[in-house]
Amino acid sequence: MTTEQAFEIVSKIIFDRACQLIVGGNPAYESEKVLFHIEMSMHEWGYKSPKVSEYCDVIKQENDIMRDMGIE
Structure with missing residues (x-):
């Protein structure tokens, strides 16, 4: 495994x-924070993963909906 x-x-x-x-x-x-941190770490190591970017985007979108609804 790489x-x-x-x-x-x-x-x-x-x-x-x-x-x-x-x-x-x-x-x-x-989870959103961790996924973005993993993505940032991957970039620092020279990796770019469309999968990880998509995971980040999807969770951020869903969390943004909850933020807009005032859910803490």
């Missing part, structure tokens, strides 16, 4: 858990 694959696997695990929270009606603010 380092890039490891980043993607960890990101997928975090993304799946965040989706469970959101489907349950709860925000996943911490």
Whole structure:
């Protein structure tokens, strides 16, 4: 397994858990922060993953909806 694959696997695990929270009606603010941190770390290591970028974007969009609704 490459380092890039490891980043993607960890990101997928975090993304799946965040989706469970959101489907349950709860925000996943911490997951959003972690995913963006992973993406930033990947960039620092010279990796660019469309999968991880998509995970970040999807969770941010869902969390933005919750923020707009005033859910803390």
